[in-house]
Amino acid sequence: MNSIKNLFGLCLLQIFTNNFVNVNSEMQVSVEREPSFTAPIENISVALGREALLSCYVTNLGDFKVGWMRAADQTVLALQGRVVTHNSRYSVTNEEMKIWRLKINNIREADRGCYMCQINTTPLKKQIGCIDVNLPPDILDGESSKDVTVTEGQNASLYCSAIGNPQPKIIWRREDGNPMIFKVNNKTRRTDTYEGELISFNNVNRRQMGAYLCIAKNDVPPAVSKMISLNVNFAPNVSILNEKSVHVLENTHITIDCLIEASPRTVSYWIKEPFGRSYQKLHENPHQNVLQESEKYNISESFHSYYKTTLRMKISNFSESDIGMYSCVASNIMGRANATIHLYEIKIPTTTTTTTTTPAPTTSTTRRTTFAYTTRRAYTRATTTTMATTTEVSSTEPQFEYITFNPEFNEIPGGDSYINRPHLNVAYSTSRAGESSFHHVCMLVVALMSFTKLFLLLR
Template sequence: MMLLGKLLFYIQFGLVFHVVICFKDTVEVPRFEDSLNNLTVSLGREAVFTCVVNDLGSYRVAWLRVDTQTILTIATHVITKNHRIAVNHSDRRVWFLHIHDVRQSDRGWYMCQLNTDPMKSQTAYLDVVVPPDILDYPTSSDQVAREGANVTLRCAAHGVPTPTVVWRKEAGDLLPTSNFSDTHNSSVNGAVLQLVKVSRLHMGAYLCIASNGVPPSVSKRVMLVVHFPPIMTIQNQLVGAKEGDTVHLDCHSEAFPRSINYWTINDQIISQSDKRFEITAVERGYEVDMRLKIKKVGRNTFGTYSCISKNSLGDTDGTIKLYSLSGKFEEMQYNEVGDSEESPDVSELEALKRSTAARPYSSLGLFVVIYVVL
């Protein structure tokens, strides 16, 4: 059977054996000049095997797929029905096998074969690499969590070779995670990102980045929204002024969902149309800087002012006393006012916000005033 198979193969080459035998002492025997090189090709690109044969003479070159035992080409003729296969040569010495639009199914061993007796051949491997891709499922979509809850973000990527996955904050901020004890990292390796007891500082866009050395790398953006009730911070709760002065009262509110913010004087809501005042607010994400400008202090503007912040999770307010200057006040004070509900993990939040010197707030609204009446 082996001899029959070899005979059929030679017949396909169109050889006359007795001619080869009679002239074997005078006809040069073909030989390979270089070895057949392995190829690594990206999905969708073209793979080209190169087979260099010296003194081919009347012999022929065939290309075969080894693992499927498929004859692809003989000489300049394409035998396979695969339209992505092509063959050409340069002076019948350098032979090229082209595989267009490479697919993963093309991965395997290929042979350049000469119909000599005995047969000569050399083989090489085609490896097909696939750039990374991020799967919609089970990769996380945008997340909404209450402050203090645990959040898990997942990123599923595939490709050849298997991609590595890195998580990082889109804005470049450090990741306050517990994946690595209490350390803060600019990025975290792994398909799963664990965020323990999330705070407002965790809020923002996270990037899942997958790469495997095959360009391009890919990423997916996952938005984390953290909900928490309002808290209010007031730098000065007692402000003295003379009649005719212009005074600014300031409150700092943090809340998400975004809060409704307004001012009252002596428990009466101050409207935007009140000519005595000018109300402004500067929003930065979940933070709002509230300012009330008293254009001209008068008898009817002294009293107790409240800045109030409300959202679906709660409400809070802070008070500022505007009094007529009848003495010298030597110290202003700092105060934070929180919602009546316990705000989760405030101490942790303050530790993370090392940039501020604020004291942990108390829902009792503690403050100290020291003054001397002259």
């Protein structure tokens, strides 16, 4: 009886053991066939307007399904190979049921965020991948400086604000390509570029005037820029580029250049007056004396920078009537200034020679003409003539020329002080050490006769 019980127990144990092995094998197979992720989803950064692609790697999917959803609001985007959201920019693809990809075309800033890849196991298996949308820089006009205007010597600041992803950096440079000038600890520093949202100028001078470019850029093209002008106002400075006193050869042309530095730009013109007029009278009603464009006066204006201008005048066929004072006048809201040049005439010298011939003897008569600089006095000629005689007279003795100078110092109230160049009032005198032997004999005879007559009378 006991042996029968033992045999029955052994049978039950064998049956239980076999059943346990079968169940364990089925459970092991079930565990091995459960789907899983083989790699994490990589986070990506995409420029605005480009295409974003997230990849989910799955193995042993079997009859399970893969879905995509937006992590922030749990919005289902796709299930298996079918898009369920009503957005044509989304699509889903898979490769051999192992790689499931979510594609977003024409990426927008609103697409920035995280996305979830799920397998509908119990419990759910999921992975998350994020998209960062890179934005090109954009300058905020409302938070940046407008054009700035200050008076020379004041302080000025320019500010520029920009947004983008990643955050843009701001670089400043001058629009004309010249270096920027800063004063740091009473020292002048020059640099081609400056980095930072704020740029400050202490004790501004006219050389810092100009257009400045605020350039915002990050790793997303294109970079953007904004131009901000720094205007520095100051009263005019006027200077004549020629000498202040010029002698012009008659019937020639002369060009006068006047350099004007001012901001804002000036009203500029030339006026003319003869010598001897005071500055006050010259400018009591300057528009009556303003020179106009004509065949005589060719007036032009050229701009060199934000504050430098040249006012040029060409006087054609210079003559005695053109002698006088010429003033370059410039004025703006900050003030008024002038500079004066004095023009004189040089006459062209003329020489004539005539020869008179008689049978015997022959005497030459030469007329010599001199010339002088013309100023306020009339042009004069001095002539020396040797009269014809029956005997040829010649002399190698020197002639002496006397040249006198008449410098004048003038000062125009409110204008330039200047020293006139010497007015060459030229006068010639001819002296000879003795007369010819013939003339000496004649004079001696006359003297003797006069002496003899006087002696006889006295007796």
